[in-house]
Amino acid sequence: MPSFEHESPALTNVLPTCLADTLRPTLAARVLKVLARHGVAATIARRTTCCGQPAYNAGYESEARRVARPTVRALAKSQGQIVVPSGSCTAMMSRHWPALFAGTADETRARDVAARVIELSQALAAGSAPPAAGDRDKPVAYHGSCHLERELGERDAPRAALRAAGHEVREPTEGYLCCGFGGTFAVKLPAVSVAMADEKLDSLSATGATTVVGCDLSCLMHLEARARTRRLPLQFRHLAEQLTVRGDE
Amino acid sequence: MNDVAVRFVTRADRELRNDRVRAAVRHTTSLLAANRSTALDGLADPDAVRDSAHAIRRRAIDTLPQLLDRWAARATANGIIVHRARTAADAVRVVLDLADAQATAGHSPVRIAKGKSMASEEIDLNDALEAAGHEVVETDLGEFIIQLAREKPSHLIVPAIHKSRFDVAELFTTDAGRPIEPDVDAEAAYARARLREAFLRADIGITGVNFAIAETGSVCLVENEGNGRMCTSLPRVHVAIMGMERIVDTWAELDVMLALLARSATGQALSVYTNIISGPRRDDELDGPDEVHVIVLDNGREAIVGTEFDDALLCIRCGACLNVCPVYRNIGGHAYGTVYSGPIGAVLMPLLRPDDPASRELSEASTLCGACTEVCPVRIPLHDLLLRERHRDAPGDASRLRRVTFRLWSVAWAHPLSYRISIHVVRAILRLSSRVPKLARRAPGWAGAWTRDRVVPRVRR
Numbered sequence: 001m002p003s004f005e006h007e008s009p010a011l012t013n014v015l016p017t018c019l020a021d022t023l024r025p026t027l028a029a030r031v032l033k034v035l036a037r038h039g040v041a042a043t044i045a046r047r048t049t050c051c052g053q054p055a056y057n058a059g060y061e062s063e064a065r066r067v068a069r070p071t072v073r074a075l076a077k078s079q080g081q082i083v084v085p086s087g088s089c090t091a092m093m094s095r096h097w098p099a100l101f102a103g104t105a106d107e108t109r110a111r112d113v114a115a116r117v118i119e120l121s122q123a124l125a126a127g128s129a130p131p132a133a134g135d136r137d138k139p140v141a142y143h144g145s146c147h148l149e150r151e152l153g154e155r156d157a158p159r160a161a162l163r164a165a166g167h168e169v170r171e172p173t174e175g176y177l178c179c180g181f182g183g184t185f186a187v188k189l190p191a192v193s194v195a196m197a198d199e200k201l202d203s204l205s206a207t208g209a210t211t212v213v214g215c216d217l218s219c220l221m222h223l224e225a226r227a228r229t230r231r232l233p234l235q236f237r238h239l240a241e242q243l244t245v246r247g248d249e
Numbered sequence: 250m251n252d253v254a255v256r257f258v259t260r261a262d263r264e265l266r267n268d269r270v271r272a273a274v275r276h277t278t279s280l281l282a283a284n285r286s287t288a289l290d291g292l293a294d295p296d297a298v299r300d301s302a303h304a305i306r307r308r309a310i311d312t313l314p315q316l317l318d319r320w321a322a323r324a325t326a327n328g329i330i331v332h333r334a335r336t337a338a339d340a341v342r343v344v345l346d347l348a349d350a351q352a353t354a355g356h357s358p359v360r361i362a363k364g365k366s367m368a369s370e371e372i373d374l375n376d377a378l379e380a381a382g383h384e385v386v387e388t389d390l391g392e393f394i395i396q397l398a399r400e401k402p403s404h405l406i407v408p409a410i411h412k413s414r415f416d417v418a419e420l421f422t423t424d425a426g427r428p429i430e431p432d433v434d435a436e437a438a439y440a441r442a443r444l445r446e447a448f449l450r451a452d453i454g455i456t457g458v459n460f461a462i463a464e465t466g467s468v469c470l471v472e473n474e475g476n477g478r479m480c481t482s483l484p485r486v487h488v489a490i491m492g493m494e495r496i497v498d499t500w501a502e503l504d505v506m507l508a509l510l511a512r513s514a515t516g517q518a519l520s521v522y523t524n525i526i527s528g529p530r531r532d533d534e535l536d537g538p539d540e541v542h543v544i545v546l547d548n549g550r551e552a553i554v555g556t557e558f559d560d561a562l563l564c565i566r567c568g569a570c571l572n573v574c575p576v577y578r579n580i581g582g583h584a585y586g587t588v589y590s591g592p593i594g595a596v597l598m599p600l601l602r603p604d605d606p607a608s609r610e611l612s613e614a615s616t617l618c619g620a621c622t623e624v625c626p627v628r629i630p631l632h633d634l635l636l637r638e639r640h641r642d643a644p645g646d647a648s649r650l651r652r653v654t655f656r657l658w659s660v661a662w663a664h665p666l667s668y669r670i671s672i673h674v675v676r677a678i679l680r681l682s683s684r685v686p687k688l689a690r691r692a693p694g695w696a697g698a699w700t701r702d703r704v705v706p707r708v709r710r
C-alpha cells in the first residue's frame with residue numbers, strides 16, 4: 001500500500017534506514033501500518049540516505065557527515081516526530097548528530113531533527129493502544145539491542161508492544177550481552193563477532209521460542225546469518241514485521 | 250605475551266581458539282557480574298552513590314596537582330618518603346636503589362614480598378628486580394600463580410582468571426618438586442605455607458595503592474587475603490606504588506569510594522582487609538616497617554589531564570567493565586597484549602601510549618555496546634571515549650585501501666539518487682553471491698571476513 005507516501009498532511013515521518021532499504025524494502029510500509037494501528041498517521045520520508053553511523057563509529061567523521069547531510073536536510077523540511085525503525089540509527093541521530101554537525105551550515109537542522117527523532121517502539125508506546133490482535137499468542141524471544149537499551153534507555157516499549165499483540169515475551173539469559181555485530185566490528189574482528197553471535201544464539205535457543213524479535217535489523221541480520229550457517233531453527237523478525245502480517249505492506 | 254608486532258585481531262583469534270580459557274573466563278566473569286549487580290542493589294540508592302563517586306573523582310582530577318601536593322606534604326610530615334616518577338624507568342630506578350641499599354646493609358640477596366599492584370605490572374618491575382639479582386615473590390594467590398606461569402595478569406582483580414585448578418596444580422607441583430593435587434584446598438594450603446615463608450624472610454614489601462587520602466597523608470590498600478597487610482607490616486621497608494590519579498581528598502570521600510569498589514569488583518560490601526598506612530612504625534609501636542616509601546607514578550597520565558579523554562583517569566580499577574564486556578569475555582586479557590585489558594584497557598592504552606600503534610588499535614576492541622559504561626561505578630563514559638579515540642586515530646592509522654573505501658562509499662551515498670542506485674547494486678550483489686556460497690566464502694577483504702562463518706544476508710522483497 002504505497003499510497004501512504006502521498007497522504008498529506010501527515011505530520012509523522014518515517015526514515016526507512018539504509019539497512020531496510022537494502023534488505024527489507026517493505027519494512028517502512030509495515031512501519032506505517034503498525035503506526036496507523038496505534039493511531040499515528042505517518043508518511044515515508046523522501047530523499048533521505050543513511051544516518052552516517054557506519055563511518056562515524058569506525059572513526060571517519062567527515063565521511064559520516066557527507067553521507068548524513070542529505071538525510072539531515074530532507075528531514076529538516078518535515079515537521080513533527082520522525083520515527084526510525086532502529087534503536088541504533090535513532091541513537092546516532094539524537095545523540096551524535098548535534099556534535100557531528102557542530103560548526104557546520106547544518107548544525108541548526110541537525111539539532112532540530114535530533115530533537116524530533118523517536119524509535120519505532122517508543123512511538124507505539126506514545127500512540128493509542130491497538131485493537132487486540134488475533135492468533136498471536138505464540139511465545140517470542142526478544143533481543144534487546146544495545147543502542148536501544150542503553151543509548152536510548154528503552155527497555156519497556158518493545159516488550160509492551162509485543163505483549164499487547166498477545167505474545168508471551170521470553171528473555172535470553174544475560175540478555176544485555178551484545179550480539180557481536182557492531183558495524184565494521186563484524187568484519188574487522190570476524191571471529192570474535194561470530195563467537196559473540198554464538199553465545200547469543202545459544203541463549204536465544206534456550207528460551208524455547210523459535211521466533212526472535214528485535215528492533216534493529218542490523219542485529220537480526222547478523223544473528224540470522226550465523227543461525228542459518230549453524231542450521232538453527234530460529235526465525236528473526238523486526239518488530240514492525242512481527243506486528244504486521246504478510247500483505248500488510 | 251607482549252608480541253606487539255602481531256596485530257590485535259591475530260592475538261584475539263588465537264585466544265578465541267583456547268576453549269578452556271574461554272570457558273573459565275566466561276564462567277568467572279558471569280559470576281562476578283551477577284554478584285556486582287546484587288551488591289549494588291543492596292545500597293539504598295546506588296545511582297546517587299555512583300553520582301557522588303563520579304563527582305569526587307572528577308574533582309580529584311580537576312585539582313590533581315594541588316591535591317597531590319597537599320597529600321605529599323602531610324605524608325612527608327608523617328615520615329613517609331614520597332618519590333615522584335615521571336616515567337616507568339624512573340619508578341623502577343627508585344625501587345632498585347632501595348633494594349641496593351638493603352644489599353649494601355648486608356641483606357643479600359634482597360628478598361622482596363609483593364602484594365597485588367597493577368602499577369608495578371605497568372612498569373615491568375619484577376623483570377627489573379630479578380635481572381638485578383633480587384628475589385621477588387608475588388604473595389597474592391592469583392599473582393603467585395601468574396608468576397609461576399611467567400605470564401601477565403589477564404584481569405584487573407582476578408589475575409589468574411584464565412587458569413583452572415588443574416593448571417594451578419601443575420604449576421604448584423613444579424614449584425614444590427612434589428605432587429600437589431588439583432584440589433582447591435590442597436592448592437591453598439600449599440600456597441599459604443610457601444607464602445608465609447616469603448613474608449617472614451622479606452626485606453622489602455612492595456604493594457599497590459587503591460587510594461591516597463590527602464587529608465591525612467595516608468594511603469589505603471584493600472585486599473581479601475591478608476597478604477597485603479603482611480607485606481606492609483612485616484618487612485623492614487614498605488614501598489607502595491600508586492598511579493598519580495589514585496587520590497581522594499578526605500576520609501568521607503574515601504568512604505564513598507570503598508562502598509563502591511568492593512561491590513563493583515566482587516560483590517562484597519567491603520573487602521576483607523582495608524589497610525590504611527599513614528607512616529612508618531613509631532618509636533612506641535611494636536609492628537610496622539622502619540621505612541615507608543610511596544612512588545607516585547605518572548607514566549603518561551598527566552598528559553591526559555585536561556583533555557577530552559580525562560574521564561579515563563576516574564577509574565578505580567574495579568574490573569566491573571571487564572566482566573560485562575562481551576569482547577573481553579570471549580578473548581580474555583592476554584589478547585590485548587597490554588597490562589590493562591577489557592574496556593578500560595582499550596580506553597586507557599591509546600591514551601597512555603599515544604605513539605604506539607599496537608596500543609592505539611585497541612579502541613577497535615569493542616562493538617560500542619555500552620555494557621561497560623552502564624556498570625562503571627564512577628560513570629566513565631567508556632564507549633564514548635573509545636569512539637572519540639577512533640575519531641582521533643582511525644583516519645590516520647587505517648590502510649590506504651580502507652580510507653579509499655570509506656571515501657568512495659561516502660561519495661556514493663552523498664546524494665539520494667546515487668544512494669538509490671547503489672542500494673540496487675548491493676542488493677544484486679547480495680542475491681548473486683548467496684547463490685554461490687563457496688565462492689562468497691573466498692571473497693577478499695571485508696566481504697570474505699563476513700562470509701567465512703556466516704551466510705550472505707538474505708535480501709527480501
Ligand code: SF4
Nearest residue numbers: 564565567568570625
Ligand atoms: S573503568 Fe569503571 S568499571 Fe572499569 S575498572 Fe575502571 S572503575 Fe571499574
